[in-house]
Amino acid sequence: xxxxxxxxxxxxxxxxxxxxxxxxxxxxxxxxPPLAPDETTWEQTAAWQRAAATxxxxxxARDDNAYAAAHAPGALPLNEAHWERQLPAVIxxxxxxxxxxxxxxCDDTLCGASRAVAVRLRRELGHTDIFVxxxxxxxx
Amino acid sequence: xxxxxxxxxxxxxxxxxxxxxxxxxxxxxxxxxxxxDFARAIxxxxxxxxxxxLVVALYLPxxxxxxxxxxxxxxxxxxALAFLAFCSAVFTVFIASALARGLxxxxxxxxxxxxxxxxxxxxxxxxxxxxxxxxxxxxxxHMAQASGRAxx
Amino acid sequence: xxxxxxxxxxTFIKCPRALRILPGALVIVFAQTTALALDWTRTEIEHRxxxxxxxxxxxxxxxxxGDRPVVITNIRPSCGCLAPMPDxxxxxxxxxxxxxVTFDRAGLVGEVTRTIAxxxxxxxxxxxxxxxxxxxxxEPLTIAPRLVFWKSRSxxxxxxxxxxxxxxxxxxxxxxxxxxxDIGAALVTLEPGRRYRLDITPRxxxxxxxxxxxxxxxxxxxxxxxxxxxxxxx
Numbered sequence: 299x300x301x302x303x304x305x306x307x308x309x310x311x312x313x314x315x316x317x318x319x320x321x322x323x324x325x326x327x328x329x330x331p332p333l334a335p336d337e338t339t340w341e342q343t344a345a346w347q348r349a350a351a352t353x354x355x356x357x358x359a360r361d362d363n364a365y366a367a368a369h370a371p372g373a374l375p376l377n378e379a380h381w382e383r384q385l386p387a388v389i390x391x392x393x394x395x396x397x398x399x400x401x402x403x404c405d406d407t408l409c410g411a412s413r414a415v416a417v418r419l420r421r422e423l424g425h426t427d428i429f430v431x432x433x434x435x436x437x438x
Numbered sequence: 439x440x441x442x443x444x445x446x447x448x449x450x451x452x453x454x455x456x457x458x459x460x461x462x463x464x465x466x467x468x469x470x471x472x473x474x475d476f477a478r479a480i481x482x483x484x485x486x487x488x489x490x491x492l493v494v495a496l497y498l499p500x501x502x503x504x505x506x507x508x509x510x511x512x513x514x515x516x517x518a519l520a521f522l523a524f525c526s527a528v529f530t531v532f533i534a535s536a537l538a539r540g541l542x543x544x545x546x547x548x549x550x551x552x553x554x555x556x557x558x559x560x561x562x563x564x565x566x567x568x569x570x571x572x573x574x575x576x577x578x579x580h581m582a583q584a585s586g587r588a589x590x
Numbered sequence: 591x592x593x594x595x596x597x598x599x600x601t602f603i604k605c606p607r608a609l610r611i612l613p614g615a616l617v618i619v620f621a622q623t624t625a626l627a628l629d630w631t632r633t634e635i636e637h638r639x640x641x642x643x644x645x646x647x648x649x650x651x652x653x654x655x656g657d658r659p660v661v662i663t664n665i666r667p668s669c670g671c672l673a674p675m676p677d678x679x680x681x682x683x684x685x686x687x688x689x690x691v692t693f694d695r696a697g698l699v700g701e702v703t704r705t706i707a708x709x710x711x712x713x714x715x716x717x718x719x720x721x722x723x724x725x726x727x728x729e730p731l732t733i734a735p736r737l738v739f740w741k742s743r744s745x746x747x748x749x750x751x752x753x754x755x756x757x758x759x760x761x762x763x764x765x766x767x768x769x770x771x772d773i774g775a776a777l778v779t780l781e782p783g784r785r786y787r788l789d790i791t792p793r794x795x796x797x798x799x800x801x802x803x804x805x806x807x808x809x810x811x812x813x814x815x816x817x818x819x820x821x822x823x824x
Contacts, residue, residue: 305517313500381697422736
């Protein structure tokens with residue numbers, strides 16, 4: 299048994315040399331890409347909500363089944379498939395405060411629905427304070 | 439040939455050793471050029487977070503290649519087989535867990551095709567389990583031979 | 591000297607039956623290395639849709655140019671508006687297949703790009719195949735912006751919304767009605783059938799409220815056409 303462990307150790311060290319070279323070559327993968335100016339994270343959103351200086355409105359851009367299954371507390375659904383039906387509720391929510399910061403999230407980093415909804419909200423409502431939540435529901 | 443059974447076993451073992459080495463050599467080589475993709479594939483199982491997945495994606499292929507060669511170095515064969523058996527077993531567990539939790543299809547638009555995805559995963563599961571078992575058998579055989587020789 | 595290679599060599603010399611096992615082993619090893627490919631006729635489809643037109647069924651055809659059957663294991667559209675259906679799951683070598691995609695345009699306007707990621711059981715294919723659908727979905731008319739608002743206690747000045755008729759023929763807007771008396775909407779015709787302006791004036795900006803302004807076209811427009819704007823005091 300000890301011989302096996304010793305051998306595995308030898309193999310691990312031998313393999314580590316090209317692995318470290320590979321890690322150096324691909325070192326950019328270790329850096330999380332920086333946030334775009336209109337991107338935010340769950341932590342930052344929670345911090346904004348705690349600070350209470352700006353009112354945060356969460357928008358869930360996923361499909362209706364996903365929203366019905368589970369969503370962030372206080373989040374309103376808004377997706378392009380049911381835009382006209384869901385938009386009035388969002389507009390009403392905006393009326394509750396003079397200034398509202400909208401944060402849109404969808405499934406994960408790979409889905410583009412949150413960005414599509416954010417762009418459309420900016421265009422249709424003329425609302426500028428909109429952020430897209432990087433990482434989405436799965437990273438919560 | 440009165441030692442025909444052990445000859446057949448030796449032939450099978452030799453062939454199996456070559457096959458295992460070939461499989462893991464190929465597996466390792468095909469992963470070293472695209473660690474980002476392999477890391478993403480690991481992340482999709484949602485068992486390990488991003489950075490450990492990246493470390494595994496960079497390190498594992500070289501371990502596979504190293505073990506594939508080490509199979510033919512008698513002093514390292516046991517360790518190589520043990521490690522490969524362990525890797526295959528872990529992979530089997532990963533796939534089984536993914537199967538148990540259901541496939542990750544984002545909007546259910548694949549309809550009845552869900553069974554196809556499962557079939558492919560089951561094949562991968564069977565393959566991983568088979569690799570683990572073969573490695574374990576080869577390891578046991580090697581240990582038995584080694585201890586047999588030590589007693590001489 | 592009893593290395594595996596030596597044993598193997600001696601086996602072939604002494605026992606030709608072993609040759610039957612070897613192909614099996616080689617198949618296991620080299621089956622992993624065969625290059626596979628689905629060759630797609632096209633991976634991007636662009637479509638300029640007519641106003642109100644239901645989108646047709648899009649077809650992405652491909653051929654299995656590999657020498658092993660290919661199984662489609664996952665099809666992941668980028669939205670719920672796409673419903674891709676392969677004609678079957680497994681394609682033999684040399685077989686052609688197609689993925690039919692229905693695109694539900696409900697709620698979508700303008701330049702819309704959606705993708706589909708297709709994963710197969712090919713082992714040396716790391717990334718899914720990517721199919722792209724680009725549609726230009728014009729709406730009969732554009733209301734910009736959809737929402738005008740006043741902050742509570744700010745001056746109750748008139749704010750305007752531009753209405754533009756897109757393409758096709760002229761569409762006359764007869765009137766605009768607000769569902770609240772305390773926010774008035776007046777329709778101004780800039781160019782009959784082509785350009786209008788909606789002037790919205792709240793009576794006051796004391797209390798938060800929301801009004802829905804609905805446009806009335808002279809002739810009915812395709813179902814689902816957006817005809818509402820919003821005015822809000824926050």
